[in-house]
Amino acid sequence: MLALKKFSYVIFSLIGLIVLTSCFKSNQTSPTSQPVSSSQSANVSSESEGSSTIAEKSSEKLDGTYKGMDEEATITLVIKGESGTWTEQEPNGEEEVKPVSIDPTNQRMRIGDDTVHYMINDRQLTIEDIEQENGENDTVVLTKQ
Template structure:
């Protein structure tokens, strides 16, 4: 009988000791998990890989010369006709989506070496719609 009482007393002491321990704060509420930290790191790395296209680009088609000057997320797009008449449009650049608004027209751009290709996103299916410019 003493052994049973001793065993019950010991078990009761263990239960009471366990219940009286202060609760430890959980790690998930105060610190990001390693997978969340990796997600943040990869997102930051993607943003750092956005390529700057600052500079001057020139191109020519059968009827006109094109000059694109980019600084940051803005620029100018100037078309000079063969008779010397110029038309200049403002340019707004979205480097994350690699898109560019020239005046009212939306283009997707791609950089390959010194060449900048502009694909007209609002073109008709039978229209070529790609402009290729070379960095100056």
């Protein structure tokens, strides 16, 4: 009887380990591939061939003047090509101007010493600080003029 209890315990332990192992492995497997139609694969290949064209079009798409607010300061961002200026005007009239450089391939912008991530959606340019501290949400939304 004691041998049967030990045997049952060992069997249940092994079954538990097998179940845990299979669950762990299924969480770590890569997503399954899905069939791609020929039109989808053609789009992918044409996009990869024209990656420099996409980057050029992205920076051209950004060209212009954007305005918005960051806390109490009025922001004016002027972009031409892959560079520009960021002007921040405080309510007391104090003004700070920073140079801007743009990396359209990675959707990054360097504003002064800060590197930010940007997203463009129609006429809105959303800028998120990559180097946020203490979980602060440092996002600025500017509108193209």
